[in-house]
Amino acid sequence: MINIIKKLSDEINKKRVNQYLFFMIASILTVLFMGYYFGTFDQVVHIPSLKKLADPTLYPDDKYLELSKYHYSYFWYFFVPFYRLHILEISMFITHLITVYLTYYALYKLSKTLFNSPLASFFSTVVFIIPHIGFAGFPVFEFSLLNRTFVLPFLLLAIDFYLNKKLALSFIILGIMYNFHVVSVNFVLAIFFFDLFLRIKFINVKKTLYSLLSFAVTASPVLIWKFSNSGVDTKLNWEWFNIINKGILYHIFTLVTINPSVLFLVLSGASLYFIFFFALKYSKSPHNPTVVNFVYASLIILSVQILATAFFPLTIIIQSQIIRVGIFVLIFAYIYFANFLSSEVFKSNRNYDLKVMFGGFFLSLTPIILVIAIIARNLIRSRLIFFISKLLLIMGFIGLLIMVYMINIWKPGIHIYPTHDELYDVEIWARDNTPKDAIFITRPDLWWLYNIEWRVISERSTVVTMSDLLETAFVPDYIKYWKPRFESVAPGAINQFNGDIIKNFKTASKAFDSLKEEDFMSISNEYSAQYLVVEKKNKLNFQKVFSNDKYVVYLLFLDK
Structure with a gap:
């Protein structure tokens, strides 16, 4: 068996075309194993910012979107034309494929420089098809373009x-x-x-x-x-x-x-x-x-x-x-x-x-x-x-x-476009049926590795989310803005945070579910939020404007 692999590695090393085919196969296998998702994980920070770059009228007065000026990267600017042409998702997927391919090329080349061994270069490439984790859990290849x-x-x-x-x-x-x-x-x-x-x-x-x-x-x-x-x-x-x-x-x-x-x-x-x-x-x-x-x-x-x-x-x-x-x-x-x-x-x-x-x-x-x-x-x-x-x-x-x-850490599947679920339906409704300056009260825990966060599809602001901390990590002053808002929608949750992210989400979810009608009205008045999104199990005495199998959207009347 090893002699066959040795011969194969020599053939790959001899011709550029064989190397390109090798990198292509490795790239396809990697994407199939890791999966691909649009609008999830760290993209929940970047996609809304990209959309606001393309359309400055989105998310008016949303302080969270103002943090993007401290995110020092021109990368997402290149995708603004594709967003305006309505081909953002496919352009990002193609870029992701090219990135994976180039990474394999670079790994192969680096190994060749170090050891000048076709077999070592072959092993150095194949080994990364299946992910290996290190500090903080990051593998070489991820499931979305960043x-x-x-x-x-x-x-x-x-x-x-x-x-x-x-x-x-x-x-x-x-x-x-x-x-x-x-x-x-x-x-x-x-x-x-x-x-x-x-x-x-x-x-x-x-x-x-x-x-x-x-x-x-x-x-x-x-x-x-x-x-x-x-x-x-x-x-x-x-x-x-x-x-x-x-x-x-x-x-x-x-x-x-x-x-x-x-x-x-x-x-x-x-x-x-x-x-x-x-x-x-x-x-x-x-x-x-x-x-x-x-x-x-x-x-x-x-x-x-x-x-x-x-x-x-x-x-x-x-x-x-x-x-x-x-x-x-x-x-x-x-x-x-x-x-x-x-x-x-x-x-x-x-x-x-x-x-x-x-x-x-x-x-x-x-x-x-x-x-x-x-x-x-x-x-x-x-x-x-x-x-x-x-x-x-x-x-x-x-x-x-x-x-x-x-535990939803590995979820293979190719999702060039946003995954369609009950939350996606709510966000589409919000985008198509509310003004751009509408503000929603949403659950603070609507984010995970493969979940689409509220702002991504709805193109509407929310009072606060837990995922806001991803960007707050780069702008310390935002914590003064975030903390009282989060305390309003998830009272007492911050004091219970202990580093266990899954437990923290459950804590925030439980705190949000404890809110009463008068609490939602208070939040609405404090932050000018016109709409409330809750799970259907929460029966509230507000005007219902949209619902599906999991969520209900209520219209809140602000006290003047």
Whole structure:
């Protein structure tokens, strides 16, 4: 079997057309496995902002939409013409496919630069078809188009050019991508600067300065936007941090915890370092010292996050969400382990431990399983133990898939257009039957990975939602606006937030369901909300204007 794979990898390496076909197949399999969704997850922040860019009359006086001016990215501006042409959804899906394809191209190219092994490059590509998670739970490929996913292949190419000593080209790419996703580029800049600092005696100063100038020029559009709008915020803001951290972003900010789900993600991320340094021993790449510097830089970055979240939550550090640097650790760990497998695979036909590590490499959703396989490799010497290990690996993979599917974390399916459900019907009714300045009181918990949030389709404002915290993480001052509103629609919920996002949603839902008619009227008067959306089980004495199997929309009469 391995000889067939070796021959296949050689054929792919020989011809560009074979590589392109290989990347295409990998891209299709990835999208089928991960799924694709429009208007969900982090897109609930970007789609309404995009629509307001195209039509400034939407969401009038909605303070939440004003936060987009602090979201320093030109990425979504490119989709405004497609929205106006009514082809936004298909254009975003095509861009997503191209992004996945380019990411595979970049992964293959990076592996080739590091190891010059067709088999290692083949493994480095195939391994990411099935997702592997690290810190904060982010895989390499996600199920929707985001500016961070779009820039990833270009950042990998920048790393590749850096390793090949094409410094100027690398920094030009980083500068261009800075206009699309500042946070992701900052991570690559950080690991580059750390490496340059350690090799300061050997670098070409003139070439380095020219490269940095190239970055400054190509990144200037977003830099001008940023520093003409706001500077670098170094204030401490415990109230803001505690709410966004305990509310919905605990997995992003917390590395020291006893919360089971977040601890699992932290251990998954830590496992990546074990995998990398294990595989490093078997690598003869001339680029090892540079990549090791990159990995050490990521450790320093994560250490800063631990200190910041525990003792001094400086705004700029929290805004940077620096745990996301882990995506590059994940990539280096798996690429280096791919090289280890490619170099060891021909040494023994009865190498049971290597076969189990193969399985752990390709089938483990979490790198913890691969670490267990590595640690236990000396125990896997007989056919019986090999069979048991293989069975446990397959059962663990299937079991994890079933678990993440049941808790709605993994939901494959291709949804180029918004998913049609009862909430979608309500939003369509609101869009088509209410004025653009209409304000709704909606449940605060109408958001999840695969759910469409209120503003996305309705194009109407809401008093407050829990998902507003996604954007509040970048604008601390908004918490003063958000908190009293949320307290109105979910009284007492904030004080019960404990970092468990699923429990927090249930808490907010229960608090909203406790509201009485007089509470809704008070909220209506306070925030000029004309409409109320509740589940059908809530029977209220207001004028009903729309209903379906799950929701009812009421018209509220404001006290003057």
